[in-house]
Amino acid sequence: EMNLMGKSLKYYISAVCIFLLSIPLSAQNFDRIDSIQTQIRQIDFNDTSRIDLYNQLGWEYRKSHPDSTILYAERAIALVKRYNLTSGTAQSLNYIGIGYHYKGNNLKSFEYYNLALEEAEIHNDSSQYAHALNSLGRLYLNQGDFLKSYDTYFKALEIFQNIGDAEGIGYCYKSLAELYQTQKNFEKALEMSKQALTIREKSNNVRGQISALVEIAGIYEKMENFDKALDHYLQAKVKAESINDKVSISSIDLGISQLYYSQEKYDEALIFGLKADKGAQITSNFDLISQVELQLGKIFFEQRAYDKSRAYLKKVIKNTQASKNLALERDAYYYLSEIAAQLSEVAESYNYFLKYTELDHALDNAEVARTIERLEARFEIEKKNQENILLTAQQARDEAIIERQQTQNIALIVIVLVVTSLMVTLYIMSRKRRADNRKLKEKNEEIAAQREEISRQNVHINSQNEKLQKRNDDLAQLNQEKDILMNIVAHDLKSPFNRIRGIAELLKLSGLNEEQSNYNNLLQEISVSGINLIRDLLDVNSFEDDSRKKDISKVDACDLILEKAKYFYADAKSKNIEVVTEVSDAHAYLFTDQVYLSRILDNLVSNAIKFSNPDSKVVLGAVKSDGKIQIYIEDSGQGFRDEDKKNLYKKFTKLSAQPTAGESSNGLGLAIVKTLVDRLGGEIILETEPRRGSKFILNFPIGSEVGKTEDVTA
Numbered sequence: 105e106m107n108l109m110g111k112s113l114k115y116y117i118s119a120v121c122i123f124l125l126s127i128p129l130s131a132q133n134f135d136r137i138d139s140i141q142t143q144i145r146q147i148d149f150n151d152t153s154r155i156d157l158y159n160q161l162g163w164e165y166r167k168s169h170p171d172s173t174i175l176y177a178e179r180a181i182a183l184v185k186r187y188n189l190t191s192g193t194a195q196s197l198n199y200i201g202i203g204y205h206y207k208g209n210n211l212k213s214f215e216y217y218n219l220a221l222e223e224a225e226i227h228n229d230s231s232q233y234a235h236a237l238n239s240l241g242r243l244y245l246n247q248g249d250f251l252k253s254y255d256t257y258f259k260a261l262e263i264f265q266n267i268g269d270a271e272g273i274g275y276c277y278k279s280l281a282e283l284y285q286t287q288k289n290f291e292k293a294l295e296m297s298k299q300a301l302t303i304r305e306k307s308n309n310v311r312g313q314i315s316a317l318v319e320i321a322g323i324y325e326k327m328e329n330f331d332k333a334l335d336h337y338l339q340a341k342v343k344a345e346s347i348n349d350k351v352s353i354s355s356i357d358l359g360i361s362q363l364y365y366s367q368e369k370y371d372e373a374l375i376f377g378l379k380a381d382k383g384a385q386i387t388s389n390f391d392l393i394s395q396v397e398l399q400l401g402k403i404f405f406e407q408r409a410y411d412k413s414r415a416y417l418k419k420v421i422k423n424t425q426a427s428k429n430l431a432l433e434r435d436a437y438y439y440l441s442e443i444a445a446q447l448s449e450v451a452e453s454y455n456y457f458l459k460y461t462e463l464d465h466a467l468d469n470a471e472v473a474r475t476i477e478r479l480e481a482r483f484e485i486e487k488k489n490q491e492n493i494l495l496t497a498q499q500a501r502d503e504a505i506i507e508r509q510q511t512q513n514i515a516l517i518v519i520v521l522v523v524t525s526l527m528v529t530l531y532i533m534s535r536k537r538r539a540d541n542r543k544l545k546e547k548n549e550e551i552a553a554q555r556e557e558i559s560r561q562n563v564h565i566n567s568q569n570e571k572l573q574k575r576n577d578d579l580a581q582l583n584q585e586k587d588i589l590m591n592i593v594a595h596d597l598k599s600p601f602n603r604i605r606g607i608a609e610l611l612k613l614s615g616l617n618e619e620q621s622n623y624n625n626l627l628q629e630i631s632v633s634g635i636n637l638i639r640d641l642l643d644v645n646s647f648e649d650d651s652r653k654k655d656i657s658k659v660d661a662c663d664l665i666l667e668k669a670k671y672f673y674a675d676a677k678s679k680n681i682e683v684v685t686e687v688s689d690a691h692a693y694l695f696t697d698q699v700y701l702s703r704i705l706d707n708l709v710s711n712a713i714k715f716s717n718p719d720s721k722v723v724l725g726a727v728k729s730d731g732k733i734q735i736y737i738e739d740s741g742q743g744f745r746d747e748d749k750k751n752l753y754k755k756f757t758k759l760s761a762q763p764t765a766g767e768s769s770n771g772l773g774l775a776i777v778k779t780l781v782d783r784l785g786g787e788i789i790l791e792t793e794p795r796r797g798s799k800f801i802l803n804f805p806i807g808s809e810v811g812k813t814e815d816v817t818a
Contacts, residue, residue, distance in 0.1 A: 136537050137164050140164070140402070142159050143157055144158075155180045155184060155192060155196075156180075158179045159195055159196055159199060159343050161176045162174070162177040164174035164374070166199070166202050167204060170204070170206035170410075171203070173199055173202060174203040174204065175199070177196040177200045178279060180195075180196040181193050181196045184196075191227035191229065193223050194220045195235075196219075197216050197219045197234055197236075198220040198239060199222035200216045201214075201239055203222060205239070205243070208245065213239075214240070217239050217243070220233075220235075220236040221237070223334045230263050230266070234259075234260040234261075234263035234267075234269070234272055234276075234747075235260070235272065237256050237263070240256050241256035241257040241260065241279055241686075242256075242282075245282065254283060256540065257276055258364045261273065270307060271309075271477065274299075274303035274304055277297070278315075278319070281294075281297040282295045284296060290326055290764075294323050294327075301313060301316035301317065304495040311347070311349070313340075314343050314344050317336045317340035317343070318356065321335075321336035321337045321359065321363075330366075333363055337356055337360045338818055340356050341357070341360075344356060350386060351383075354379075354383030354392060354817045355392060357376045357379040358377070358395060358396050361373045361380060361399055361403070363756075364721070365399070365402065365406075368406075370407050370596070373399075374403045376401050377396065377400045377403055380399070384396045392422050394419075394429060397416045398417070398418045399411045400418065402439060408446075410447060411645075413443060417436040417440050418436075420432055420436040430463050431467060433461035437456050437463065438456075438457075438460045441454075441460055468481050481685040500628075508806055601631045602631075604630075608624050608627045608631065625679065654784070655698070655699065656695050656696065656697060657695070658695055659695070659696055660691045660693055661693075661694060661726035662688065662726050664726070665687055665724045665725065666685055668705050668724060669724055671706075672709050675713050676713050679717050680719050681713055683726050685725065686723060686727075688727065692727065694733045694804055696784055696804070697783075697784060700783060700784055701781060703734070703776065704777050704780050704781060705774075707773040707776055709722070709772070712737050712739040714763045715742055715761050715764060716797075718764065720739070720740045722737070722738070723758075724736075724740075725738075732803050733804045734801060734802065735802040735804075736801045737800050738797065740796070741793060741796050741798065742761040742797075743761070743793050744759065744761065744794070744798060745760050745790045752790065785804075787801060787804075789803065
């Protein structure tokens with residue numbers, strides 16, 4: 105017992121040393137590791153919970169120091185054997201396989217994953233069986249065997265779904281996202297990554313959420329959807345800042361900088377590049393530091409700040425000579441050569457270019473060597489697969505031989521009738537085996553045909569996707585041409601209408617008789633109606649353009665309602681309509697785009713007056729209620745029918761209600777209102793009955809961009 109305690113103590117000391125050495129290697133969850141180490145020190149040496157704690161430590165070390173993963177997993181297995189437990193080694197075997205995978209030894213990794221499969225199958229451990237399958241799928245993907253990787257992932261996913269293991273399902277979705285990216289199927293990869301993110305949000309796995317968001321941003325960047333890529337980078341950064349993960353924050357800033365760089369937005373790229381540099385310098389992750397410095401060197405080169413660019417590039421070379429990252433060093437020499445060429449330093453440019461060429465050839469050779477290693481490893485794995493199949497078949501044959509021998513020994517004791525019965529039994533079994541073999545062969549041929557059909561369908565789908573993309577591009581171009589043409593026509597028509605209106609104003613001053621005055625008023629109404637139509641056309645076109653940024657400012661909804669009541673006083677007075685305002689003495693502040701909100705109210709109030717009967721009432725109100733700002737416009741006019749509600753916000757749609765004083769209506773007002781409310785993140789509700797009036801309610805919830813409010817007493 106003392107000898108065993110001494111060995112365990114030595115083992116423990118070596119593990120602690122490995123832990124201390126692993127600190128500078130990568131960003132690690134040190135709080136988690138410290139917590140586990142503390143628990144190990146506090147519990148009794150014979151406590152079986154040490155097994156799970158050793159496995160947890162192995163998992164935490166998998167990326168930074170895979171040797172420690174293997175060490176702690178082996179310690180967990182040793183404890184299982186020491187305590188004579190019947191199960192519990194499948195997880196440890198999986199972790200050892202993961203450790204060897206991160207060490208780059210895929211053959212050993214393959215062996216341990218298969219051992220984990222066998223152990224999990226023996227003890228009916230579905231979760232670890234599925235984890236082993238998922239890990240094997242990653243190995244197959246690494247070797248370029250995409251079909252086998254695909255099949256293995258879906259087997260694992262089916263098991264996780266059957267047992268309701270959400271985290272396991274998330275792992276499978278992430279693995280499938282990586283597989284789809286290798287096939288350039290970015291839409292499917294995006295779907296898988298978003299599902300993995302949803303699962304990790306439900307389980308409050310913040311580090312997993314960061315990883316998924318960064319992966320989604322990378323997929324959007326490959327799809328050249330830069331806005332969404334930036335949005336997901338920023339979401340990941342907020343979460344990384346919430347747990348003070350400095351290396352992740354710096355890596356995300358670097359990703360954002362590279363995103364802007366690819367769009368040739370060098371000023372923005374520089375801002376985030378400097379942030380990434382500041383964060384990276386306080387870590388000991390030299391590879392990250394070198395990547396950031398190379399990015400800054402490239403940005404300053406594009407901005408023609410050659411001295412700053414050269415300083416950063418030389419730092420990259422100095423750091424990479426220690427880290428042996430030849431790719432970064434090669435790129436640094438390339439840009440140094442370009443800088444020297446720009447400054448007419450011919451000899452220096454030539455020397456840098458020679459070093460760049462030398463490293464480029466070395467990396468090409470290394471890539472060829474890695475490809476050969478992957479192919480050799482794939483061959484070895486296939487060989488191991490065949491060996492496992494042969495061993496299984498040999499075991500089955502041995503068991504059959506033993507069974508037959510036992511039967512023969514019994515046959516020597518019993519009478520000839522028993523021997524005859526045995527022969528009949530063997531004959532029936534042989535026939536059944538042959539029938540099973542035929543069925544198995546037919547099934548294999550069917551599976552092969554299905555895989556071939558799937559491959560053909562994938563080729564067809566890819567072809568259809570390319571055609572669809574081209575059609576979408578053509579439609580986008582046609583839509584753009586339509587918008588340009590409409591703007592040109594609208595602007596060209598606006599000038600003649602304004603001139604007609606101006607001439608009509610001049611004619612008023614020339615002393616017209618009553619008939620001429622009536623015609624002149626009609627001419628003015630037509631020109632105003634035309635100008636309003638052109639304005640609405642231009643507004644619809646401009647408001648549907650998402651590129652316009654909202655100008656957010658502090659707006660008092662109560663003051664705005666009072667202002668609109670004054671503005672439409674004359675229009676209402678002409679029809680003897682009373683405009684009533686319902687606002688409290690307090691203010692109702694919100695942060696929004698005042699131009700958008702004012703235009704919304706203009707259209708709704710104008711419609712209320714236009715479609716209300718003379719001698720009626722229009723009510724304007726603004727209140728703060730149930731955690732939101734509510735603005736409403738109510739009239740006692742004609743109301744809307746059920747068939748009107750279906751087309752309420754469609755452009756150029758004339759509804760059943762008609763203006764009560766012959767005013768013009770072009771069917772664009774409510775379409776503009778709906779577009780702007782959606783743009784501001786609000787909600788529009790209609791309460792109406794035919795011939796009993798209408799009430800439009802606008803809700804802006806607190807917490808959204810537009811609904812962000814201050815205390816009403818501010």
